[in-house]
Amino acid sequence: MSATPATAEVTSVAPPRERSRVVLPALLFLLLALVPLAVSFGMPAGWLALLTRALIFAIAALSLDLILGVGGLVSFGHAAFLGIGAYVTGIMITEGKSEALVILPAILVTCALFGAITGAVCLRTRGVAFIMITLAFGQMIYFLAQALSAYGGDDGLTLYEKSTLLGFNPFANRTSFYYTVLIALGGAYLLVRGLVASRFGRVLRAARENPTRVSVTGFDVTRVRLIAYVISGMLAGLSGFFLANHTEFVSPAFMSWQRSGELIFMAVLGGVGSLHGAIIGAVAYLIAEDALSHLTEHWRAIFGPLIILFVLFTRGGIVGMLRKLGSRHG
Amino acid sequence: MNTGLLIVQILNGLQFGILLFLVAAGLTLVFGVMDFINLAHGVQYMLGAYLAVTFVALTGSFVLGLVLALAAALVFGLALEFLVFRHLYERDHLDQVLATFGLILLLNQGVKIVWGAAPLSVPLPEFLTGNVALMDGILYPTYRFALIGSGLAVGALLWFIVEKTRTGMLLRAGASNAPMVSALGVDIRKLFMIVFAFGTMLAGFAGAMAAPILSVEPGMGDTVLILAFVVIVIGGIGSIRGAFVAALIVGLVDTLGRSFMNDLLRLFMSAPSARATGAALSSMLIYLLMAVVLFVRPEGLLPARGRT
Amino acid sequence: MAEPVLVLEALSKSFGALKVTDGVSLAVAPGELHALIGPNGAGKTTLVHQISGMLTPDAGTIRFRGQDVTAFNAEKRARHGLARTFQITSTIASLSALENVALGVQAKAGHPLSFFRNAASDERLNRPARAALDAVGLSERAHVPAGSLSHGEKRALEIAMALALEPAAILLDEPLAGVGKEEGERLIGLLKSLKGRYAMLLVEHDMEAVFALADTVSVLVYGRVIASGDPAAVRADPAVREAYLGEEG
Known part of the structure; x- marks a missing residue:
């Protein structure tokens, strides 16, 4: 590189970190896109259903990463949004409205409203109190679903039909279901990534580290966080739509607090705040869960200690380890 | 609705509130003093109940079984502190949440492995069976009175320790300013361990006392844990007084809401829709209460002094 | 003299029984560098927090660019053109x-x-x-x-x-704190280059810097302004010498 003046140089050269953030996600999506092909070449067909489920949870984990990893808000009630999305889907299909273009707006509006109202209360507090309150609101929705006796109550609601999209049936066929979810995940990923890189995202990131500095710079930190909370909730609602169609069943268990805990673990497992880490985390989590639960009915007794060991002894999750492996800036 | 039923339900609400207080008291101190979020606190409650099942059956005596169960709960709690929690105090909340969440998965499953998945029960102690006549025709179980009484006694003891002793003074100071306390030359680790042991005992005691009137089953601690969170948030983090007041409020509101919401809604609704709405509303009632309290007073009703 | 940018009127704040700000009044004119000095614990940072909106005073008013901003929170004051730096670096x-x-x-x-x-x-x-x-x-x-x-x-x-x-005004809370001699001199040069373009309220311990930079110096002791005026007059003030400069040697 020739001796250009410093100011000219800095405008043209992107920081090295930016480049490594393109390669890994691109590889990840390429691999995921090849899965149905691998199945047609002899990979067990059960994998397709498992990975579809994993990608559905990846949308939820990705949405959580926006507030948890990027915004630094430890929300322990994220399964509520997933459950709301699933329930709106289940109820509307039961009532004979199965078109996705009708259901999705309803989900987005419901999740946005729930997010705006609960978020406005939760964000009045910080730290430990925020964790407890999001958990409590999640539990509230769980009990509400249990009390919905018209739609199955405690037993849940079986769907006898799947959603249609513009009259087509993308969810009828396993492969097209997989690709529909993968496209939605890709869209969600690009959206969240764009948000994080935007002016809005910069303020959100800055507020995680130093909210005082951000507010004396003239930003309303609570408002920025609330917007992120609402967007994140809407995306999680989208994953609920897919989940209801995939399991053909919705129940209060979708929004149990353990589910919220699992979502946090997925986001952290992959590498919190990196976005594609949430996708890797969700896939790894669901594969591990599947493998362990085939091994023993007491798989949770193995999984629990694994989580503890993971927290105590690793830093940066899977993405962190990958980065260390290909370390340029260790 | 009649007066007799109302009195019985108020007593039930009080008794529930007392149980919540016993669980919340330890938890709020741990939050306040250590800024440590321990999701596994509910598991301590569950273990108290299970240990009571075992030791009462083993000794044939409720009192002896209770004492042994408490001792065992304490030993187990200290072991957890040594193996896991101790390494989390310096970590951020996210790590604490995850690790203690893992602990819940392990212990809920562990309990299933050791005691089985079916609900168990503890027989009522001989000397506390029977009922007390409140007024003509209205009886209330003696054991539940004993539970309320012992809960209040523990509450009084706790108040005495926190308000009147040197340890209590350090606790209160620690809840508002931990660095200051360690600057005073107090071994903060030791203080943490005392607080932790104490909280564990209280939760275990609550579980053991609840064992004769509730079914003892895996996951029983989870519901109580989340209600204890609601109590702590309403009362103000780190505040024992706040936890006491909020626990009684939550106990009463929840119990009375579940018993009388239908009747209340029937005044201006048809019976089936009152039943449906009532069920939904009464299960959400305390969370709505929490939302209102937080909206008006984000720091809780009776925040610990000096905490901002 | 031009209309001042920043005016404090009888500002007071207590923490419990401790009065940390006791009826402080002062004004900063456009382009003026107003230094605020005082011994440790005099309440300088608490005062800056109140001006920037991070703490609410118990009594008194803060006027900024002709407007009463006492009820504004920190972000609103920043949007009105009031910037600040922190004693402990905040980036x-x-x-x-x-x-x-x-x-x-x-x-x-x-x-x-x-x-x-x-x-x-x-x-x-x-x-x-x-x-x-x-x-x-x-x-x-x-x-x-x-x-x-x-x-x-x-x-x-x-x-x-x-x-x-x-900004229309900058609050500088000990910009030289913890800085070595060489970097300190560079920072003093920087502040000098900004002088006249912004109204600045400078809290600083480094007396050499203060007397080199300030147009006006106010002395805060136990939350109270005991002297205010041009640097030479303040330096000569016997009350100031006794309360503050004396102990610095």
Whole structure:
């Protein structure tokens, strides 16, 4: 590189970190896109259903990463949004409205409203109190679903039909279901990534580290966080739509607090705040869960200690380890 | 609705509130003093109940079984502190949440492995069976009175320790300013361990006392844990007084809401829709209460002094 | 004399029984560098917190650019053109120096929260941000994460972040704290170059710097202003010598 003046140089050269953030996600999506092909070449067909489920949870984990990893808000009630999305889907299909273009707006509006109202209360507090309150609101929705006796109550609601999209049936066929979810995940990923890189995202990131500095710079930190909370909730609602169609069943268990805990673990497992880490985390989590639960009915007794060991002894999750492996800036 | 039923339900609400207080008291101190979020606190409650099942059956005596169960709960709690929690105090909340969440998965499953998945029960102690006549025709179980009484006694003891002793003074100071306390030359680790042991005992005691009137089953601690969170948030983090007041409020509101919401809604609704709405509303009632309290007073009703 | 930019009238604040701000009144004119000195525990930082909106005074009013801003919170005061730096360096460690400054530019810009355009490559933010970095001599360090800058560079960065707000007044809370001699001299030079362009309230312990820079000096002792005036007069004031300068030797 020739001796250009410093100011000219800095405008043209992107920081090295930016480049490594393109390669890994691109590889990840390429691999995921090849899965149905691998199945047609002899990979067990059960994998397709498992990975579809994993990608559905990846949308939820990705949405959580926006507030948890990027915004630094430890929300322990994220399964509520997933459950709301699933329930709106289940109820509307039961009532004979199965078109996705009708259901999705309803989900987005419901999740946005729930997010705006609960978020406005939760964000009045910080730290430990925020964790407890999001958990409590999640539990509230769980009990509400249990009390919905018209739609199955405690037993849940079986769907006898799947959603249609513009009259087509993308969810009828396993492969097209997989690709529909993968496209939605890709869209969600690009959206969240764009948000994080935007002016809005910069303020959100800055507020995680130093909210005082951000507010004396003239930003309303609570408002920025609330917007992120609402967007994140809407995306999680989208994953609920897919989940209801995939399991053909919705129940209060979708929004149990353990589910919220699992979502946090997925986001952290992959590498919190990196976005594609949430996708890797969700896939790894669901594969591990599947493998362990085939091994023993007491798989949770193995999984629990694994989580503890993971927290105590690793830093940066899977993405962190990958980065260390290909370390340029260790 | 009649007066007799109302009195019985108020007593039930009080008794529930007392149980919540016993669980919340330890938890709020741990939050306040250590800024440590321990999701596994509910598991301590569950273990108290299970240990009571075992030791009462083993000794044939409720009192002896209770004492042994408490001792065992304490030993187990200290072991957890040594193996896991101790390494989390310096970590951020996210790590604490995850690790203690893992602990819940392990212990809920562990309990299933050791005691089985079916609900168990503890027989009522001989000397506390029977009922007390409140007024003509209205009886209330003696054991539940004993539970309320012992809960209040523990509450009084706790108040005495926190308000009147040197340890209590350090606790209160620690809840508002931990660095200051360690600057005073107090071994903060030791203080943490005392607080932790104490909280564990209280939760275990609550579980053991609840064992004769509730079914003892895996996951029983989870519901109580989340209600204890609601109590702590309403009362103000780190505040024992706040936890006491909020626990009684939550106990009463929840119990009375579940018993009388239908009747209340029937005044201006048809019976089936009152039943449906009532069920939904009464299960959400305390969370709505929490939302209102937080909206008006984000720091809780009776925040610990000096905490901002 | 021109209408003052910042006026404090009888500001008071207590923590329990302790009066940390006791009827403080002072004014800063446009372009004036007003230094606030006083022994440790005099309540200087508490006063800056009240002016910037991070603490609410118990009594008294704060007027800024002719408007009563006492009820405004910190972000609203910042949007009105009141910038500040912190005694303990306060930057966003993981963002680059340029991004830290661009955050301020963004706060001032028309769409502070636009959602989709990439902020890192937005020249409308980066150009003014580079200018501010240039003004404090950090343009070569634009892409270094703020957390990796040297202490003195961080102090300069904080000043650049304040400049990015195009403020009417800047509160500087001990900008020289913890800085070595060489970097200190560079920072004093920087402050000198800003003199006259912004109204500045400077809290500082370094007496040499204060008397080299200030147009006006006020002395705060136990939350109370015991003397105020031009540097030479304050230096000669016997009450000041006894309460403060005397103990410095």
